[in-house]
Amino acid sequence: MSRSELGAALGVTRSTTGLLVAALAARNLVVEGEAARLGSPGRPSQVVRPNPDGVAVISVEIAVTSLAVGLVGVGGHILQLVRTEREPKGLSVKRTIDDVAQLVESVRAWLPPGCWLAGLGVAIYGVVRRADGFVHFAPNLGWHDVPVGKLLVERLRLSIPVAIANDADLGALAEHTRGAGVGMDHLVYLSSEVGVGGGLIVDGRPLVGAAGCAGEVGHIQVNPAGVRCRCGAIGCWETEIGGAALLRHAGRSAGSDSVAAVARVLDDAVRGEPTAKAAADTVGHWLGLGIAGLVNTVNPRRVVLGGILASLYPLVAEIIDAEMRLRVTAPAREVLDIRPAELGPEAALLGAAELALAPVLDDPTLVPVQLTQRRSA
Ligand SMILES: [Zn+2]
Secondary structure (H helix, E strand, C coil): CEHHHHHHHHCCCHHHHHHHHHHHHCCCCEEEEEEECCCCCCCCEEEEEECCCCEEEEEEEECCCEEEEEEEECCCEEEEEEEEECCHHHCCHHHHHHHHHHHHHHHHCCCCCCCEEEEEEEEECCEEECCCCEEEEECCCCEEEEEHHHHHHHHHCCCCCEEEEEHHHHHHHHHHHHCCCCCCCCEEEEEECCCEEEEEEECCEECCCCCCCCCCHHHCECCCCCCECCCCCECEHHHHHCHHHHHHHCCCCCCCCHHHHHHHHHHHHHHCCHHHHHHHHHHHHHHHHHHHHHHHHHCCCEEEEEEHHHHHHHHHHHHHHHHHHHHCCHHHHHCCEEEECCCHHHHHHHHHHHHHHHHHHHCHHHCCCCCCCCCCC
16 A cells, blocks of 8 residues: 555554554565556555565464475465375374474574564364463364473474464464455354364354354264264264265275375266265265254354365255255345355465464564665565
8 A cells, every 4th residue: 555545544644654654664564665656647656565574473284184384474475385294193292293393493494584483373173272272172183182382382492472273263264364255254164174173253253162162063963873973972063074974975995095085086076976976965965954054053144165175065066055945044045155265275374374473463563673674666
């Protein structure tokens, strides 16, 4: 934006705008670019832009089948990203913390000169207490009561804040900020890798819950005659719609690479192979049934489907629509649309970056004034 546009947007005077821009520029957070012609005659205005290299965070995703660590700047700008696949036998807490520490070290080396490292954000596939990153339960990792926040701080010896949250909550945050949910104050985000996670945004704010673990929609019971879930209960939603459910319905085993096995079922279903198609249809039915329950509960404007659900959706959109017509109240259905996520596999990682950047976006003076300032066009 030009300074005059900034002043108008903030409702402050020209001199106040100048002071604010100077305060941000002194911290390398913005740069003033060359004059832009804004379609009007007269003197062109200087344009103030966020400096993509001014402040960054380290973002970590602890998933079941992979680990990812990124260096992310303001605006979801990924400066560096490393993702490694994980073997089922490599999921122990110690091994995970060691692997994350190694990846963080390698990614940190890419921090641009003069760039302020503001924090570390972690997305984890489990039930997390945000205040200190204590993981109560991560059924698909096989973890119970693990102080991940404390372990990471001790292992990494970083003097930056560490923020940890559930992967689906962070996927919802990222899609809401700059993906398929932009501008949606009432949003349900569902994602499936091995399990199923949900992130709900109600009235523009994430639904957190009294214990901080709202959105565990994967463990809503949908099928009392179903199979046992990793959480111990019977017939949880994730036993009917996750990757494992798709493989089970298709009569296939996960083999050594469950991600590839799930992708093969989806490919076969696209080609019309009858068993794979029937498995996709069955999952589509359960997906629709569960979404209908959520829509009746929170009345979202949009449901965004991530992970394998994004790939599945085009195959089963009609089945899901039929479930909506059957089960959802008309007023809720009239304002609803369902669509695949837009940020792809990095949604949770980008959400973790947003979480870590939030304190600086709230108060940019947390970044110290830099001695060497750079100007760029
Ligand atoms: Zn369960």
